[in-house]
Amino acid sequence: MTVVDKKQPTDRLQDNLSQVQRLIERQRLVEELVHRQDMPRHDLVETLVHKQNLTELQQKLAQLHPADIAYILESLPLEDRMLVWDLVRAEHDGDILLEVSDAVRESLIESMDKDELVAAVGELDADELADLAPDLPRQVVYEVMGSLDEEEREQLQSALSYEEGQVGALMDFELVKIRADVTCEVVLRYLRRFDELPDHTDKIFVVDEGEHLKGVLSIRKLLVSDPEALVGAVMATDVVTFHPEEDAEEAALAFERYDLITAPVVDTQGKLIGRLTVDEMVDVIREESESDVLNLAGLKEEEDLFAPVINSVRNRWAWLAVNLGTAFVASRVIGAFEGSIQKIVALAALMPIVAGIGGNSGNQTITMIVRALAMGQLQRGQAVRLWRKELGVSIINGIVWGSALGVLAWALYSSMALGLVMMAAMTLNLMLAATMGVFIPLTMERFGRDPAVGSSVMITACTDSGGFFIFLGLATLFLL
């Protein structure tokens, strides 16, 4: 009996990575040696060293969990990644493809030919296959489909018929179903006939002859129940169920709220068609939050750290272009006041402060509203109440920080009027930021757009152009 490994998972992960990196380095060294002195008499020895090294690496990889190999692949530069990928045992290829990030998956799939891909994904379940299908060459999908039995093919087609982000695209079909009129004893005997229960099985689905969901029997309940008790008597009937068309993010929120491990997916007639598991929901939560962060930073999607430069340029150019457009508009606003700036050059130095603080404050407001919308905590009727509150915050901030900067401007440029304009402009721009911060996301939501995408860019555009306009406009009115 081996002893439980006491090392922490993260350390173990890092250890694995460094071991693999060491072996790769050694391998590269050997390759270089072989390359440098290609005298035939060395051939044999070097080939031996070469082989031995690769075998060691292969053995190391064979011990690892597919998720660990995925981690290693993601952490390695391209050429090393391919070396490792070639050494991974073919039977795990499919699982690893499921685990790696989208960007890295692309690089791996590119390196495989059709037959390798068919072999790799042929072993997967229908729902897993559906996850990979969009990234696979069409020919591979057709070929694998041809080799499925009818039930699996139906499942695959069903899974493929839902869009990404819908519950139907995430559900699996590993259902353990029983009838309500049998005893717990019978259920236990039935379960014992399985070689292995599906992953995460924490409950069994109770259905009638028409496959309609009647309730669920949790394993925890089953284990403590009287063996003679009928399933119908001990099962739970207040079940959280999902429809396949439902939004996956909302399903994830429900999993979080009710601490679910698995949950049934039913169609509109109440027929059981699949189940959701918490591991998929964790991925949804992770991806959702990542895409929020990426959007805020102006990235289209997650990048492979080691992707070629051109891939990164492609991922980033769209948001840069939008920002450039808004910056150009702001620049033209300033251009309209060039006469004023020429007369009071201090305006040029002070105007970025007004615009910048407006942008920061607006982003604070908008982030709060976007979050509340995402959590379903904000009803449309409350918009005005929130707006008043945000206006209150902005007026306080405007007076406090505006006066501070007004005094600084007065001291720096010996003009009290300039200080007053500074303070007024800051307060007005903060009020603009609060207003747009409330209404941009609510309007986007109303028109069915995701308020998390692009609202930060929009608010910054408003507070930049608006800030320059307010400050330079006030200055032109009162100082010239």
Added chain:
Amino acid sequence: MTVVDKKQPTDRLQDNLSQVQRLIERQRLVEELVHRQDMPRHDLVETLVHKQNLTELQQKLAQLHPADIAYILESLPLEDRMLVWDLVRAEHDGDILLEVSDAVRESLIESMDKDELVAAVGELDADELADLAPDLPRQVVYEVMGSLDEEEREQLQSALSYEEGQVGALMDFELVKIRADVTCEVVLRYLRRFDELPDHTDKIFVVDEGEHLKGVLSIRKLLVSDPEALVGAVMATDVVTFHPEEDAEEAALAFERYDLITAPVVDTQGKLIGRLTVDEMVDVIREESESDVLNLAGLKEEEDLFAPVINSVRNRWAWLAVNLGTAFVASRVIGAFEGSIQKIVALAALMPIVAGIGGNSGNQTITMIVRALAMGQLQRGQAVRLWRKELGVSIINGIVWGSALGVLAWALYSSMALGLVMMAAMTLNLMLAATMGVFIPLTMERFGRDPAVGSSVMITACTDSGGFFIFLGLATLFLL
């Protein structure tokens, strides 16, 4: 037998909220009526209507899951929230306090007196109590502690001894433990003696007489095993274990990676001291991603949407002040070049573009690096390689977008030299952004700081001041 509710969880949640809101509105109306016409002869009728309405609301609330009540409390303005909170059955108070967000929890706890709080949290498990303890008045914690038995008190003290963010602060103590030398049959009989198995029980912990963890027996395995088989023969020994001092975020990553439902926590001697469950890990993932988004937006912590204005001001002022500081520095950089701006006023209109694009591009780089660091995918040795890649991206972007804007500037101001300066400045500022985008987070990580906090502000400060300096400096050198 009731039928399974086919409504989707999110709709059900919204329905509950609107029902409660309707009842509250009706209640407010009754209250107003009572208030307006205080003639004595109406008293009885109005008091009856009043009571009946509140009873209906109370009944509605009594049917709801604590998480649903938490959701309703979070979605209601302060005065309505307190009305609902007073009607919630006392026995659920503790569970609801656990479910609500920090900001809302504060408002609820403030409204309760000491005895109510003691009654509310007295029913909780040691680990749940430890979660709430930091928010409770000290006197309440002492009083509840006094009523615990010795084992529970030890558990509470152990849980309190760990910092937030450590595994020890999240583990619970609901362990089902067995010995390796009994048969599966015996285990099943032992389990049947429980009234209820702990939440999420998907595995049983196998320990020796000294409580050292020897392996785990998954329930799925137990159910399909031969009843005569010994636990020691069917248990798994390659167990992912955690130490109580470990970082909770890393534990959450491991849960995600290995699709865990529960996992044992052991001390340095390998003694089993608690367990982690996936629902806590989901909360960790959610909180971690939220704090990333909040930090990016310059918010200290999550806000109660309906908190008084002053609370919001307090939550936001720190980052605003930092931003104001950096904006002031940038303003002084511009101030140093006022002479040049006076001569070529176009510089004032063009300089925000150079600074803005640098900030955007820098934030793209820094977000990628911060994410890679958080996922443990970036080793320090790779910094230079990444830097070179980011420089490549920035040079391409600089040449493409810089030329575009250079041509625009040339067209607008009929000066090719100005266009060339514009292009050069953009490219240089993008290179600065790439450099700082790689080195700020890596340096913060090296000094043990969380690179997610404040790195966005720092890069923007660099690209603003840097951008103004580069552009105005080049203009002064070449255009005057």
